[in-house]
Amino acid sequence: MSIRGKAAIVGIGETPPDRLGSKPGEPRRSVQDYLATAMRLALTDARLTKKDFDGQGLGAIYSAGQSQAFWPAEVADILGLSPGLLLAGGQGGASAVSLLGQASAAIASGLIELALIVSADAPFSDPVTGSQASNTRDFEVPFGAMGPNSKIALVMRRHMHEYGTTLEQLGRIAVASRYHASLNPDAYLRAPITIDDYKNSRLIADPIRLLDCVMPANGGKAFILASAERARRLSRPPVYLRGFGEKDNPSYGPRANSDALVMGVADAGRTAMAMAGVHHGDVNFLQLYDDYIVIVLMQIEDLGFCRKGDGAFFERTDFTCTGALPIQTGGGMINCGQPSTTGGMLHVTEAVRQLRHDGGARQVPNAKVGIATGVGAVAYGKNLSCGAVAVLGTDP
Amino acid sequence: MSDPPRKPLPRISAVTAPFWGAAAEQRLRMPRCKACAAFVWPPRPSCGECGGEHFEWTDLSGRGRVYSFTVIRQVVGGPAAKAFEPDIPYVVAWIDLDEGPRFTSNIVGCPIEAVSIGMMVEVTFDQASPDIWLPKFKPSQLR
Numbered sequence: 277m278s279i280r281g282k283a284a285i286v287g288i289g290e291t292p293p294d295r296l297g298s299k300p301g302e303p304r305r306s307v308q309d310y311l312a313t314a315m316r317l318a319l320t321d322a323r324l325t326k327k328d329f330d331g332q333g334l335g336a337i338y339s340a341g342q343s344q345a346f347w348p349a350e351v352a353d354i355l356g357l358s359p360g361l362l363l364a365g366g367q368g369g370a371s372a373v374s375l376l377g378q379a380s381a382a383i384a385s386g387l388i389e390l391a392l393i394v395s396a397d398a399p400f401s402d403p404v405t406g407s408q409a410s411n412t413r414d415f416e417v418p419f420g421a422m423g424p425n426s427k428i429a430l431v432m433r434r435h436m437h438e439y440g441t442t443l444e445q446l447g448r449i450a451v452a453s454r455y456h457a458s459l460n461p462d463a464y465l466r467a468p469i470t471i472d473d474y475k476n477s478r479l480i481a482d483p484i485r486l487l488d489c490v491m492p493a494n495g496g497k498a499f500i501l502a503s504a505e506r507a508r509r510l511s512r513p514p515v516y517l518r519g520f521g522e523k524d525n526p527s528y529g530p531r532a533n534s535d536a537l538v539m540g541v542a543d544a545g546r547t548a549m550a551m552a553g554v555h556h557g558d559v560n561f562l563q564l565y566d567d568y569i570v571i572v573l574m575q576i577e578d579l580g581f582c583r584k585g586d587g588a589f590f591e592r593t594d595f596t597c598t599g600a601l602p603i604q605t606g607g608g609m610i611n612c613g614q615p616s617t618t619g620g621m622l623h624v625t626e627a628v629r630q631l632r633h634d635g636g637a638r639q640v641p642n643a644k645v646g647i648a649t650g651v652g653a654v655a656y657g658k659n660l661s662c663g664a665v666a667v668l669g670t671d672p
Numbered sequence: 673m674s675d676p677p678r679k680p681l682p683r684i685s686a687v688t689a690p691f692w693g694a695a696a697e698q699r700l701r702m703p704r705c706k707a708c709a710a711f712v713w714p715p716r717p718s719c720g721e722c723g724g725e726h727f728e729w730t731d732l733s734g735r736g737r738v739y740s741f742t743v744i745r746q747v748v749g750g751p752a753a754k755a756f757e758p759d760i761p762y763v764v765a766w767i768d769l770d771e772g773p774r775f776t777s778n779i780v781g782c783p784i785e786a787v788s789i790g791m792m793v794e795v796t797f798d799q800a801s802p803d804i805w806l807p808k809f810k811p812s813q814l815r
Contacts, residue, residue: 411714414682416776418806419764420756422748426764429742434766437740437789481764482743531720532713532773536740536766656714657766657774 278551279377281672282384283391284507284514287322287500288625289314293464293493293613297400307342308354310396310496310615315355318392318498323511326357333382333391333501335363335375339616341397341404351394361388365395365617367524367662368652369565370540372497372620374664376648377520379501389503395618396496411656422481424567424654425489429481431536431659432570436483438537439585446569447471449603450487450610452595453566457607459597459638464493465611474569488569493613497621499628504672515631518645519552519667521545525655532657539571540663541649542578549579552645552667556581559667560643561602561630563623565651566610571660572603575649579665602640605630620650627668645669677755681804687715690729695805698797700734702773703727713773732771734795735812739774741765741787763787767809781810 291313297304319325336342336351344350348364363378365371372393379391408417421427435441451471457463469487477487507514523540549555556579564575573590576582581601582589595603606612606626609619627648630640640646646668653661684692694701703712707724718725743761747753756762763779765787779787781796792812797805 410683410685413680414685414688415714417680417752418682418800418804419776419778419808420679420744420759420762421764421776422744422746422753422756425748426742426744430740430764430766433742433789434740479743479745480748482745482761484742527720530710530772532711533768534774657776 279380279384279520280518280551280553281516282504283380283501284504284516285499285628286502286507286510286512286514287318287324288628289317289321289498290462290625291496292462293495295400295493295613297494304401305398305494307396307398307402310398310494311351311354311394314396314496314498315392315394318394318500321512322500324500329357329359329390329392331358331360333361333363333379333388334359335365335379335391335393337365337371337375337395337618339395339397339618341399341402341616343407355394367650367664368617368660369567369620370522370650370652370662370664371617372624373648373650373666374522376501376517376624376666377522377664380517380520383501383503389506391501392498393501394496394498395621397616397618398494399492399616401494409654412654415656425481425484427654428568428570429484432568433483435537435570435574439587441573441587443475444471445587445590446573447474448590449569449572449595450474453604453608453610455596456605456638457611459636460606463607463611464613484568490567490610490614490619493615495613495615497618497625499621499624513632513670515628516669516672517666518554518669518672519548519550520665521547521551522664524662534658536659537574537584539574539578539651539659541575541651541665544663544665545579548665548667552669554645554667558645559647561605561640561646563605563627563646563648564603565620565623565649566604566608567614567651569610571651575651579647597635597638597640605635605638605640617652620652623648623650624666631668631670644671677751679755679800680752681801684803687717691715692804694729695797695807696803698805700732700795700807701729702732704730711771711773713775732769736767736769736775736793736809738779738787738789738791738793739766739768740789741779743784765809767793778808779810780808786811
């Protein structure tokens with residue numbers, strides 16, 4: 277079923293990223309506080325009130341810190357909302373884009389007219405030790421695998437081996453992302469970098485370097501969806517969901533030996549772009565889930581903007597906001613920090629900002645169509661497990 | 673003085689017990705679907721290929737090739753991660769076993785610089801507790 281143009285984002289709210297609590301004696305904020313602030317900012321942006329959400333949709337994301345069994349219900353309690361539909365994101369970093377699709381489908385069905393998607397985590401300020409997937413706990417951690425760093429290091433080395441991918445090619449993504457961060461007053465890492473800075477950064481899990489990795493941060497983010505009819509009566513220019521696709525736990529080859537160099541985003545992207553009725557040339561920007569630089573590169577391949585292993589594409593393409601294929605226009609999560617699995621909210625909010633033409637110095641000229649992706653969930657012996665893709669546009 | 677952090681050990685469940693039991697006897701065994709003959713790894717209650725629910729635990733040759741590897745240079749995380757600090761630098765690898773499944777483990781018994789994608793390796797068992805022997809891999813002597 278197509279849900280093209282049935283729902284639109286009408287409000288966004290974000291706390292600036294911070295790392296409070298990473299040094300002794302710093303003041304701290306609770307996850308509840310980040311959640312409440314993000315909601316308040318989104319309601320203000322949309323010119324709606326909490327009352328408008330009585331009986332409507334509420335979506336929240338399970339994260340490393342916030343993983344108790346009925347976390348989304350606790351979010352409703354924390355925020356004082358009484359939703360008519362509670363949606364949960366359990367796709368790791370793909371959760372934000374997945375919830376965008378889930379809530380839009382619920383709106384398209386007529387179950388609800390509005391939905392608030394809100395999530396926060398605070399690994400420094402309000403840390404809670406989470407649990408691990410059992411296969412990770414039993415069959416990876418005992419060998420000293422260091423979480424996503426070592427997982428993606430395995431993927432990255434294989435990509436470099438199979439396709440000859442170079443640090444120069446990967447570095448162009450890192451440099452373009454940081455350039456955009458330098459134009460974003462809300463980014464955390466803002467000093468421009470060079471390809472040499474990327475190449476010379478310290479090895480963490482060879483070949484993963486410091487500047488390949490996202491860093492943890494505290495923060496909360498929210499976005500509000502409305503039916504297309506309701507959206508047109510609200511104050512902000514609607515940003516329509518034109519296409520959506522999700523693919524979780526894919527296997528490219530036998531399940532016990534999946535091709536680690538293809539991600540679910542490949543399938544999700546085809547679904548989303550077909551639903552949206554857009555071709556690659558119609559897409560004005562990409563906001564790609566960026567826990568690691570190589571994951572950005574692979575999504576550009578998997579979404580079909582270049583062929584798999586076409587390293588030269590990354591050497592010749594201008595990825596900046598005025599270039600041929602703008603990516604990560606706010607600097608991405610790599611430069612804004614990752615509040616655990618809720619970090620993917622950033623790709624949705626930045627896409628909205630661009631499609632409202634509120635991007636300031638980093639605005640993509642005449643942006644009409646953009647893609648936001650989410651990737652997440654560490655799985656045994658293969659690439660990240662979940663992929664979600666949204667095509668957003670100024671027109672339905 | 674607190675004790676140094678201890679390396680985390682796998683929990684043994686009904687589904688995984690035959691694997692760890694065999695490892696303690698220096699054998700690498702995996703469940704194989706009786707319906708479609710696919711190896712199911714890690715162990716699951718049903719076959720990922722055909723949905724079959726009956727398995728035969730089957731000994732593997734213990735041989736394979738390195739599909740990819742990483743050299744851990746820095747520990748990231750809490751006390752469990754810190755327990756690996758004295759081992760740094762060490763290799764975590766994906767080993768594609770001759771029978772098909774991809775196995776996550778360490779490459780041991782050779783200098784880190786000698787590890788490469790495609791290198792042939794064979795299993796060796798490393799006792800981690802009275803009950804747990806971790807299958808690790810070393811450069812293959814035979815081929």
